[in-house]
Amino acid sequence: MRPPLRLAAVALLAAISWKSPAAPAAADLWSRDNLAAWCIVPYDAAKRGPEARADMLAGLGLRKFAYDWRAAHVPTFDAEVAAMKARRIEIVAWWFPQKLDASARTILDVIARHGIRPQLWVTGGGAPTKDAAQQEARIKAEVERLQPIVAAAANLGCRVGLYNHGGWFGEPENQLAVLERLRADGATNVGLVYNFHHGHDHLDRFAEFWPKIQRHVLAVNVNGMIAGGDKSGKKLLYVGEGDRELGLLRVIDASGWRGLVGVLNHRTDVDAEVGLRENLIGLERLVGKIHSVR
Secondary structure (H helix, E strand, O other): OOOOHHHHHHHHHHHHHOOOOOOOOHHHOOOHHHEEEEOOOOOOOOOOOHHHHHHHHHHHOOOEEEEOOOHHHHHHHHHHHHHHHHOOOEEEEEEOOOOOOHHHHHHHHHHHHHOOOOEEEEOOOOOOOOOHHHHHHHHHHHHHHHHHHHHHHHHOOOOEEEEOOOOHHHOHHHHHHHHHHHHHOOOOOEEEEEEHHHOHHHHHHHHHHHHHHHHHEEEEEOOEOOOOHHHOOOOOEOOOOOOOHHHHHHHHHHHOOOOEEEEEOOOOOOOHHHHHHHHHHHHHHHHHHHHHOO
8 A cells, every 4th residue: 555645754754853762681671770650640649740750750760751641630741741851751651642632732732842752652442343344444444543643743753652451452463453554554653552451361362462563562561460350350460469470571571572661550549659669679579580590
């Protein structure tokens, strides 16, 4: 398929003007310098503002931040960026609307004004498709939905991460199909974001599909995992509390993938600093187990 001229031109401009950061070395994949805090804005019992949040991240030794937000946080977007910049914390990702609406354009304006280059994490949904024709129609519709976002991101030198969040769009094979179609149409700034906590149904086949998607994955957000945890009130566990996340981490580590790793709070009843600290401790313990058998 011949790339649409506008999208192809924008993609070419992005490829010329934007350089990918160096991937972390093997030993650094799980280091604190490569970890990004995620789900700590609406998910924070302490209800921190930008300055207190930046201080908290600096105190934990985290230098990367993926920004989730709600409508109440829009007025403080500029303050959030300024607070992180002041403490040399990089905003590496920004939760992004599913279409190029007024909120999306506000985010793009903030990104342009401050000269930052976060990944834009975009999700979707949908019920399972019933046949090949319906599958093709769904892929086509998703590509058409995402193309304006991809083009706008490319204009700013940003990448778009297709974020698994359940439903049809949350299945890795469907995300890969959408990604490949976007790239066939000329997009060069699109990848995937894989979340453990939205992947409970994937546990038994993770090792099978990870090699198919790993080269496209921009970020992995880790979580404690048990089989059926999302259906038994144990969807969100600290890393190390489950019995399956170590296996997932081993697969990723052995694959040679070297992208961004996110740690979460994602609980409104927990102070974000407490949640992050628990996940950091658990992750360090499991990584120690991985390294001990190398």
